[in-house]
Amino acid sequence: MATTAIWWVRRDLRLTDNPALTAALSASEQVVPLYIIDPALVNSDYVGANRLAFLYDGLRALAADLHSRGGQLIVRRGDPLAVLPELASASGAAAIFAEADVSPFARRRDARVAARLPLHLTAGASVFPPDAVLKADGTPYTVFTPFSKAWKALPAPQPADLLAAPAQISVPPGLPTESIPAAPALPKDIPFPAGEAEARRRLEKFEGQMQQYGDVRDRMDLNGTSRLSPYLRFGMLSMRQAAVAARSAIEAAPTPAAAKSATVWLNELIWREFYQSILYHFPRVRTSNFQPKFNRMPWANNQAHFAAWCQGRTGYPVIDAAMRQLTHSGWMHNRARMIVASFLVKHLLIDWRWGERFFMQHLLDGDPAANNGGWQWTAGCGTDAAPYFRIFNPILQGKKFDPHGNYVRRWLPELAHVPTALIHTPWEMSPLEQQAAGCRIGQHYPAPLVDHSRARNRALAAYNQVKG
DNA sequence: TGAAATGTTGGGGCG
DNA sequence: ACGCCCCAACATTTC
Numbered sequence: 263m264a265t266t267a268i269w270w271v272r273r274d275l276r277l278t279d280n281p282a283l284t285a286a287l288s289a290s291e292q293v294v295p296l297y298i299i300d301p302a303l304v305n306s307d308y309v310g311a312n313r314l315a316f317l318y319d320g321l322r323a324l325a326a327d328l329h330s331r332g333g334q335l336i337v338r339r340g341d342p343l344a345v346l347p348e349l350a351s352a353s354g355a356a357a358i359f360a361e362a363d364v365s366p367f368a369r370r371r372d373a374r375v376a377a378r379l380p381l382h383l384t385a386g387a388s389v390f391p392p393d394a395v396l397k398a399d400g401t402p403y404t405v406f407t408p409f410s411k412a413w414k415a416l417p418a419p420q421p422a423d424l425l426a427a428p429a430q431i432s433v434p435p436g437l438p439t440e441s442i443p444a445a446p447a448l449p450k451d452i453p454f455p456a457g458e459a460e461a462r463r464r465l466e467k468f469e470g471q472m473q474q475y476g477d478v479r480d481r482m483d484l485n486g487t488s489r490l491s492p493y494l495r496f497g498m499l500s501m502r503q504a505a506v507a508a509r510s511a512i513e514a515a516p517t518p519a520a521a522k523s524a525t526v527w528l529n530e531l532i533w534r535e536f537y538q539s540i541l542y543h544f545p546r547v548r549t550s551n552f553q554p555k556f557n558r559m560p561w562a563n564n565q566a567h568f569a570a571w572c573q574g575r576t577g578y579p580v581i582d583a584a585m586r587q588l589t590h591s592g593w594m595h596n597r598a599r600m601i602v603a604s605f606l607v608k609h610l611l612i613d614w615r616w617g618e619r620f621f622m623q624h625l626l627d628g629d630p631a632a633n634n635g636g637w638q639w640t641a642g643c644g645t646d647a648a649p650y651f652r653i654f655n656p657i658l659q660g661k662k663f664d665p666h667g668n669y670v671r672r673w674l675p676e677l678a679h680v681p682t683a684l685i686h687t688p689w690e691m692s693p694l695e696q697q698a699a700g701c702r703i704g705q706h707y708p709a710p711l712v713d714h715s716r717a718r719n720r721a722l723a724a725y726n727q728v729k730g
Numbered sequence: 731t732g733a734a735a736t737g738t739t740g741g742g743g744c745g
Numbered sequence: 746a747c748g749c750c751c752c753a754a755c756a757t758t759t760c
Contacts, residue, residue: 604732639731649732651732652731652732652760653732655734658733718734
């Protein structure tokens, strides 16, 4: 009888450069590619329809890729602790292989599984596992720059290190599978087709743009970023594939400026690894301030203000455009993420966890480590955090990073005819200008929810309380 | 991976 | 020609 192993797919929806799959294939003749739709995850308030739709589409793409190699994706719904033993006995599998996941939820789940079944966790979610990048005394880094230096000093993965996709996958016949749920109805303008092939296409396209990344990455009105985050989130692309591409762009750069630009993108990848390491070594950050003194923070937590922020109705065009980009497309430009996060936490004095949860509910790329790290950074309560007095001015940020107002107009059609000079301060339009633009402030578009200068002073006072 | 307040400098208008 | 003032423009410090 053929030996069998389960490849338990979680956040590694790819056949190329997949250490868990490779380990399963080398351990046994037959492999059961299994995805378990866990109701505890699906119904969590950290998950939303956007990301579920992307996941289900990704599973369909993975199933097709497996099918073309003679395999099959087995899908089950239920608690992994119940599904895995049942499938192991039905298939005769002697071992389970899966990619390690740093989130506290995943680690608890995997520990319970490993207590009952032979579960082998492999690296793969990051270029280097969290225990590989440590200070000389063995403790984890809590500041990004030294972390990134240590990361860059480790032997870089080479193109030849990337694991090839198996040509053929043999799955034991006759295993019952459930259908992949139809993706929930979503707005049509979600510009992220799921799947490994699409991820690779995007990476190849971005390799041609990486040398300009440093110049255009902050421009919200341009497509200067890689837009790979949803694919990295679900492992449709491995971090090693991304890092190899970044390194080769740096080496092939014709000018120092081009090399620097690609290095900036490599640093963005390292931020992902940094926050994975933080979540792994300090799991309490998932629910708590990394800096305990922020437990005293006098949040205002005004429900109506939070609702206005969520709906993109704060009266500040950059904020509202970004929030609608998030809810309508499942993604937000990174610069915009910093601006809206700063606004929620500082202008509105709302607990960063509220914003963190809302992001998780809407982002295709919503990742516990990166999202939590970003929010704690903005709130100033995290590792290597932004200083408390760094308060983004939404008007200036708009003028700098959306200079023609094209980003604002794209997501806020009610401002389509506002003159560019006032696109980031539409409340400054005279009654005549409002009429000409077909946009009456307070009717077609809200007046500012808070006054910038007053909100800034209130935030400084609140943060001073924590500091002292 | 800011912004505002405050300080400094230098050119030009003007008596 | 000179001093005075104004105020960009830039630099520094403060939050």
